[in-house]
Amino acid sequence: MRCLIVDDEPLAVQLLSSHVARVDNLVLEKTCSNAMEALLYLRQHPVDLMLLDISMPKISGISLLQALHNRPKVIITTAYREYAFNAYDLDVIDYLLKPISFERFLRAISKVAGTSLINDAEDQHSHLLHDFDHAYIYFKKDREMVKVFLKDIQYIEGLRDYVRVVTVNGSIITYNKLSYLEQKLPENKFIRLHRSFIVALDRIHKFDTTHVKLDDYSIPIGRNYKNEAIKAITRNDVISLKGFG
Numbered sequence: 001m002r003c004l005i006v007d008d009e010p011l012a013v014q015l016l017s018s019h020v021a022r023v024d025n026l027v028l029e030k031t032c033s034n035a036m037e038a039l040l041y042l043r044q045h046p047v048d049l050m051l052l053d054i055s056m057p058k059i060s061g062i063s064l065l066q067a068l069h070n071r072p073k074v075i076i077t078t079a080y081r082e083y084a085f086n087a088y089d090l091d092v093i094d095y096l097l098k099p100i101s102f103e104r105f106l107r108a109i110s111k112v113a114g115t116s117l118i119n120d121a122e123d124q125h126s127h128l129l130h131d132f133d134h135a136y137i138y139f140k141k142d143r144e145m146v147k148v149f150l151k152d153i154q155y156i157e158g159l160r161d162y163v164r165v166v167t168v169n170g171s172i173i174t175y176n177k178l179s180y181l182e183q184k185l186p187e188n189k190f191i192r193l194h195r196s197f198i199v200a201l202d203r204i205h206k207f208d209t210t211h212v213k214l215d216d217y218s219i220p221i222g223r224n225y226k227n228e229a230i231k232a233i234t235r236n237d238v239i240s241l242k243g244f245g
Helices: 010-021 035-044 061-067 081-088 102-113 178-184 223-235
Strands: 002-006 027-032 049-052 073-078 094-097 117-119 126-128 136-141 144-149 153-159 162-167 170-175 190-194 197-200 211-213 218-220
Touching (some): 002 010, 002 035, 035 049, 049 061, 061 073, 153 178, 178 197, 190 218, 190 223, 197 218
Antiparallel strands (some): 117 126, 162 170, 190 197
8 A cells, every 4th residue: 555644743754654664565655744745745646545644734634634535545643632523524544642553553554454464562563364263354334443254244245336245243335345355355265256246155055157145145146257256166165056946
């Protein structure tokens, strides 16, 4: 993810830059000392994530957010608690209070990345959580970030700029792209079998050439996805049946 730091405090910029450098999938594109500099930069150089201070001279971080039409994902970094309500009203990912520890920073980045990054408290070294039984993704629902364990997902349906994540505990509709989630989910556990559907392989009980059957759902197999879908299903030892009866 391309990252922009916007903060007028040199020590805060130095600390955040150090945190960014320790996360493999973050690249620091630029640091800006004020909101106007950031606004001009973003018009020419889109980024994926902005680490934004609120209290800055002339133009505040809140005003910058309000001025951006195509804003990146935003994590607020500030020394002031009182701005939290206004910040969350602008759909920021997280709100970090200075001084920001690496562990707290990493938790915020996990929400942006859509995958679980954890910190080893002894050596402060981040890594991906590989154990599937404990792996999770944060999805935004209303103004909250909701943790969803991958093992609980039955299928995900694309709804243009949104997705419906159907789990054993219910469903969540959240702003996201199906193609983005397809890249993030482990390919040995999930399969894209339609332009609008990703299905958990372990949840498939029956299938034929046009549909798969889950506990309570029948999901279509797209013509362009059929060959790869059937290979993936049979590779995972799911029993093949001709129909659903």
